[in-house]
Structure formats: C-alpha cells, structure tokens
Amino acid sequence: MRLGLKIASLAIVFLILGCLGGGETETGQKTAKLIIFHAGSLSVPFSQLESEFAKYAEKELGIKVTFQDEASGSVKAVRKVTDLGKKADIVAVADYTLIPQLMVPNYTDFYVLFATNEIVIAFTEKSKYADEMLKNPDKWYEILAREDVSFGFSDPNQDPCGYRSVMVMKLADLYYGKPIFETLVEKTTNIYANGTHIYAPKEIIVKDKRVVIRPKETDLVGLVESGSLDYFFIYKSVAEQHNLKYITLPNEINLKDFSKADFYKKVSITLGSTGKTIYAKPIVYGITVLKDAPNRELALEFLKFLLSEKGKEIFRENHQDFLTPPVAFGNVPEEIKGLVEIKE
Template sequence: MTFYIHKSLCFSEHKGDRMSKKIGVCIAVVIVLLLMGASYYYFFIRESRTKLVVMHAGSLTLPFDYLENRFEENNLDVDVQMRSGGSAQLVRSIIDLNKKSDVLAVADYSLIKNELIPEYASWYINFARDRMVLAYTDSSRYSSEVNEANWYEILEMDNVVFGFSNPNDDPCGYRALMVIQLAEIYYNNSKIFDNLIVENTYITISESNGTYTITCPENIAPNQKVSVRTKSVDLIYLLQSNDLDYAFEYRSVAVQHNLKFLTLPEAIDLSNTSYEDTYKKVKVNRFPDQSSSGKPIVYGLTIPKNAEHRDTAISFVKFLLEEYKNGKMDKFGQPAIVPAFVNNKTALPEELKDYVTE
C-alpha cells in the first residue's frame, strides 16, 4: 500500500517552525528589554538615591537592619547604608580618619559625650538600655551546672574557653572587664579578676581608695583560654561552632541569636541605676588614651557634624525614635528610653524635640 502526504501538511509544518522562531525571537527581545530596564534601574534610579550612611554598634545590627528596611519602604529615594563595628572603633574612625557618617549610634553614649562633643558633634540622644549576661549553648562545657553562684568558677576551669570583645574597640569588651571586677566585690573574692583576666592576657589592674583601674594595652595577647574579637557579635559564631564555651554579651544579642544565657546579679550586670555608685568603682583605660567608667548600659546616637545628608539623617532619627517609642523594637531585647533623653535640647534639630526630654 502506498501512502501520500498532502502538501498542505508540509506547509503547516513549515509555518509552525517559523512561528516557533518568531516566538523565540520575541522571548529574547523581552529578556533583553528586561535586562535593559534592570540596568537602567540600577545605574540611574538606584544609584541616584540619597545614600544615607549609618554607623552603628555591632549589637544594633539586627534592629537596625529592620529599621533600614522599614525606612526604605517609606522613602524610595533613600538607600540606607549600614556600617557596623565596635562603638569605640567607629568613634575613632570619625576622629582619626575623618570617616563621614550621617547617623552614629553607639552602645555607650558617653563615647559621644566625652570624645565627639563639641568638635565632631553637638548633641546626643539616649534611646535604649541593655544589660550584660553570660551567653552559652547546650554544647558549652558544664552548661547544665553553671549558675549565678558559680559561673566564675566554671570559667576558671582548665578545659573551659570564654571570650569577650576587644575593650579597646568595643564597649561590650570593657564592660565585660567591669563585670568581672565587680564580681570580686559582690562575691567577696579578690582572685576572680586575676584568675580570669590577668593570668590569661596582658591586661592589668590596680586599686586606689576603693577604685579599681583596669588598663588595656594595644596588644591584649590572650592565651588559648580566652578569645577576643573586635565586636561582641563576632563571638556568636564561635559559640555556635563550639569553639567557645561562654561569652560575655549583651542580653539583647543573646536574645536576637537565640542563645542561652545566664542572668547576672544587678549589682554587677550594669543594668540598674540604683547601683551607679557601685558600678563607678571600676574604670577601664583603653589604648591609646581613652578611659571609661562603670555606669548603666545606655545606647546613644547623634548626627555628626560631618554628615553629608543632614535632612535625611533627621528623618531617619525621627523614624527610629518613633519605632522605639511605639514598642516596635521591643522584640530585639533593648528596652526603649521613653521619652528619650537629650543632653542639649537647644542644639537639637527642631524636628526631633518632641521626642526627647532634657
């Protein structure tokens, strides 16, 4: 039997090929146009947005990521550029390196008060509080045994590794040293600081008339028992990887990263204004020539004088204060100061005066 294929079928097949090619060309054109649009957006629209530089303490990373996203949603012409670091390190970068920042938020307001005002800033706002804790994980040695009464003895054990941030760079680091010395007073044990710090680093301590002065050299030189990092949040990864058993952290950082933590007595955790006279018995001299005295933990912010986008910075600070005031930031574990405190209301931008008290 012989079969014949009608020419119309052949014709349809060729038409289908041509149609497929046309569809392919159309798809390619659409892709090119999309890529051109994306390139246009990136190079002309996105790059033309106001770049608001916000320097902030490492412990503010997660809350400020939230603020960045929320602020940009409501201000499409602004690109918030977050830069985290140890608070003392950030302050020095403005002073020593003339780094420009539109907003500066630090974990210790006194860094602004004592080192930036009046030359580099005119005012500061205190907007949140925190407290020191001892963070750990289920894998930490003796994690099932550590408690408020024996934590320093656990840290002294030969096979336990603990850490804190660099006191020359980060307030959490010099506060960790304060906590350890305050523990000597609280537990009536004069060997705690020597056993944990002096024997394992180049950090020294002296006492005069009931005031303890801790001195941090440029090279802290921790041995294998102690781990020191630039920012306190850098220690989180060491805890999670089981390279570290315990770390002195802010409670907020432990909460944000779902870490276990030991709540320390208020007499040593730098949280309660009722213990101000006790806290100030400890002072830390930081390399090269700065000094910090014990006091309750308070976060502070300012708009430095070298800010390049002052109006946008004011809008961001206003937004930040609103979010803290309205309880939106409570989930990050840093209790808001409401109303926020300002040291110099006269110097404060008018747009911010309704959010603060002097």
Template sequence: MRYKSLFLLFAVFLIGGLICGIIHSVNQVNQNEETPKAKLRILTAGSLMVPLSEVEKAFEGEHPEVDVEIEGHGSIQVIRHIIDLGEKADVIFVADYSLIPDLMFNRKMPNSTLPYADWYAKFSTNEMVIAFTNKSKYANEISSDNWYEILARKDVKFGFSDPVLDACGYRTLMLIQLAEGYYNNRTIFETLISKNFNPTFFVESDEGDSNYTIYVPQKVNPKTDKVVIRRSSILLTPLIETNSIDYGFIYLSVAKQHGLNYIKLPPEINLGSEGQTDNYKKVRVEFQFHRFEYIPAVKTRIGLPIEYALTIPNNTPHKKVAIEFVEFLLSKKGRELFYKNYQKIYEKPEMFGNTTEITEMRLKVG
C-alpha cells in the same frame, strides 16, 4: 515582488521596534538620573545591627527614594571612623553614651570651627550576660552563683570583645572586677583575665579597697586559646553557636536575638541597673593604647549603667534624611521594632548638648 514587499514590511517593523526600545531605554535612564536614591550611611554599635536592620526595611518601605546602609563596629571604632579616619556618616549609634561627648564634642572638624558633634540622645539600655549553648562544657552546671568557677576550669574556653575597640569589652572587665566584691573572692580577675594575657592586665585599688582601676595594655594579646578576643561583641555569637568557645560575655538583647542560652547576672555586677550606679562607679578602665594619648577623655572609662546614644554628626551629607530616620526610629513604629528584637528603648529619648541644634531639627518623637 511579494516577498520583497514582505521583507520591507518586516524591516520597517523591526527598525520601528528597535527605535521604540531605544527611546524607552533612554527615558528609563533619564528617569533614573533624575531621581537617584539618597544613600544614608549609618555607623552603629554591633549589638544594634538586628533591630536597626528591621528599622531600615520599614523606613525604606516608606521612603523608596532612600537607600539606608548600616555598618556595625565596636562603639569606640564607630567614632574613630569619623574623627580619625576622616569618613562621613549620617547617623551614629554607640553602646556607651559617654563616648559621644568625650570623643566628639571637643574635636573640631577639618577647616571648621564646629565639633564633629555637639548633641546626643540617650534612647536605649541593656545588661551584660554570659551566653552559651547546650553543648557548652558544664552547661548543666553553670549558674549565676558559680559562673566564674566554671570559666576558670582548664578545659573551658570563653571570649569577650576587645576593650580598646568595643564598649562591651571594657564592660566585661568591669563586670569581672565587680564580681570580686559581690562574691567576696579577690582572685576572680587574676584567674580569668590577668594570668591569661601577655602583656597582662593589672588592677590598682585605693587604700580602702573600695575603688579599682583596671589598666588595659597597649596590645590585648591572649597567651593561650583559653580566651578569645574579637573586635566586636557580635562577632562572638558565631563562635558560641559553633562551640568554638563555650561561653561569651555579650549583651542580653544579642543573646535573645540569636536564641542562645544565657546566665542572668546579679544587678550589682551586670551594669544594667540604674539603682546600682554608685556601685558601678567604683570601677574604671584605664587604656594604655598610645593612639588615645591625644584624646585624654577616652583614656579612662568609668563604670556606669549601660545606655545607648545616637547623634547626627555635624558633617552629615544628608541632614534632612538623617533627621527623618531618627524620627522614624524613635516613633511608635520604630520602638515596636526594637521591642520585637528584645532591645529595650525609652518611650522618650533624653537629649543633651546643643539645645539650639536639637530645637532647630524639630526632632519629633511619639
């Protein structure tokens, strides 16, 4: 009888424990269902992945109800994810500010009179460098005076990003063409670019040889393994680090973030000096990619100083949170995280476009 009583008592405790556990689980599920995290989707130029990842952690620390998801692509591809592939994003960042007005201002969203975006903020800058490691061929010889001769050597491999997809790619072409004038050598582009691709890139100049147009073939196809092309400039860094290529054309901030050696290039060609704007404008890139036929504005990219821009697309699913993220990024905390990761950022962003929308957002910075 005593054992029976003990058994019944044990059973009561067991059942009671199970019931409490079930109630707790149900309550937990209800709590989770009541407070789902808002997913903030960010599409960015790959060169901003490192500083934005730091901003993401800090922002989520102050906003535990938000889950920030960041995807890195070439800048043109960032925008095409929205206007061509029909995807939605809450904030986008590009390494060439002009892509936003050129691609998004005049494209209407489906079933809407609104464009995909009607404002943007310029907020950061950079410059082009040639990155390498101590194991790169002729690492002890290369300099800002002879880099084009080193890259031309038969046993040297170098890389840059696809100009059809990535701003760093078409800036590499501009840089190399500008180098011909700076170094007074009219064979640099032909030696490094034209003869290494099939179909080839070709350059036209005006009568005074003062302005140049670089024509990019529909298919960017290296003829040999001397030149390597990747979809985004950040995909070159592991190739440089593992010595799969000797040198890569990337941004200064990315080289510093990855601890790579780099050649600082003259301001006349590095696309990082506002004082050289008129010089940079002498070079333009013309795409022959058939998908750009319906977007005439993107077919031609003009040489300009490197400036990054951001916008919140008009079809953002989480506008309020997107504004909060942008405000955090442009605040003192956000700027410090950019400085920490070698990414220059303006004290105050420069706003362009629909001023009514910008005012209504009450974008606070400081």
C-alpha cells in the same frame, strides 16, 4: 488642618531633596544613601529599622533610600570619624559617653540617649558544663576558670561590650569577695588592675589559649554557635536575638540597674586606644547626626523614625529596652524636640 500638614510635609520633602546630593532612578525618582556607623549589638534592630524607614521614605517622602552600614565596636565606630576622617551621616554607639568625650564639639553638637541593655554570659547546649551553668548560675566564675573551658569577650579598646565585660569581672571581685578578675583576666591576658582601676594596653595580648578576644561582641556569636567557644560575655539583647542560652548576673554587676550606679562607679578602666578613663555605669546607648553629614536632613528624618513609636516597637521586638523618654543633650535639632526630654 490637613492642608497645613500636607504643606508642612511637602516643605520637609523639598528641604531634604535640596540637601540630598543623591540622584535619580531611570523613572525620575529621587535617590539617596545614608551612611551609618553603629555598634555591632545594634545590627539586628537597625537592619529592621532601615527596612521600615526605606518603605516610609519612598511612600511619604518620595525618596528611594539605600544604606551603607558599618557595624563595629563603638570606639572604633567613633574613631573612623575622628581619627580616619571618614564621612558618615549617623553614629550610634553602645556607650553614649563616647559621643561627648570624643565627638563634641568638633564633629557633632548634640546626642540622644535612647536604649539600654545588660551584660549576660551566653552559651549553647554544646558548651562544656552547660547544664551545670544553668542549674548553678552563681558558680559562673568557677566554671569559666576550669582548665577545659573556653570563654571570650570583645576587645576593650574597640568595643564597649569588651570594657564592660572586664569591669563586670572586677565588680564581681567586690560583690563575691573573691579574686575573679585576677583569675579570669589578669592571668590570661595583659589587661591588669591596680585596686579597682583597670588598664587595657593598646595592644591586647592573650596568654591563655582558653580565652578568645575579638574586635566586637557579635564576632564571638558564630564561635559559640559552632561549639568552638564555650561561653562569652554579651548583651542580653544579642543573646536573645540569636536564640542563645544565657545566665543573668546579679544587678550589682550586670550594669543594668540604675539604682546601683554608685556601686558600679567604684570600678573604672583606662583604654590604651584613646587614653580615656571610663567609669562603670548603667548601659545606655547613644546616637547622633554629624555636623557634616552628607545627607543631614534625611539623617534627621531617620533619627525621628527611630525615636517614633514604630522605632520603639522594633527595639522591643528585638529584646532591647528603649528609654522612656529618650534624653537629648546639646544643640538639639527642632525636628526631634517633641520626641525627647532635653537636659543641660
């Protein structure tokens, strides 16, 4: 049994080495680089995941692995491949639907749903009315509407957290029965709605200096930490990772609760950047290895590592829930079939 496992492991190593296109160190050790385009909200867990995978690959596969990480909004991450023709091994996004919408079948033929999250409003003790926000979280929209309060969200055209944030504010209209979207979004930007359908123009214009929009949600963290921005819409995992104060929102609007999916989908948004319409839905992250990945076999080993118990542990340590089990669609590689539930 052990001999068989050892032979299988050696076969994997030889297969990977044959596909690497990497090099060797002065001591003759094989080297390889993985290129990963990922959502900004995955930066912290992926940094830890890559560190642990590098140790694993060196010990078990005899390969010294380095990483070229590019964190961005998920829409931008996908468009680097589809529009700019950039090469990558792995694309991991905060909204899995971007992969079947924009990457299948030309750039990949499978994808895995692996993690979840929720939208919260984060701040620090420096934020105006921070104590009031903590004591009366149901008044969040009234506090954000005050003339001396600044708040932000990421660019809907580049980042799922951005389009989710504005959809949360439209869902809040339905839940609270008040014109929250009009007050916080339409009066302060050129993003507008017709009923429950939102339009995000290709070029977002901010009309009120109280509102700050940045390419990805993690770009706003430093502004809040420095006190130059009071509040921002962000994923709960990111707020936890940066030790920010935050309030949770009702399940009817926070995009966390799978049992509320029918309510969420009442709201939708059309993005000027892609022309695609997206319906509000529970937050689920997706990942894929590209067809023309420079180091495809090694990338699949990384994906296996992410889906392993060690990968799940890393996500738990970073306050992000992992799907149990992860769900895969498409032409699922043999290497991961035992780690996922396969659906048509």
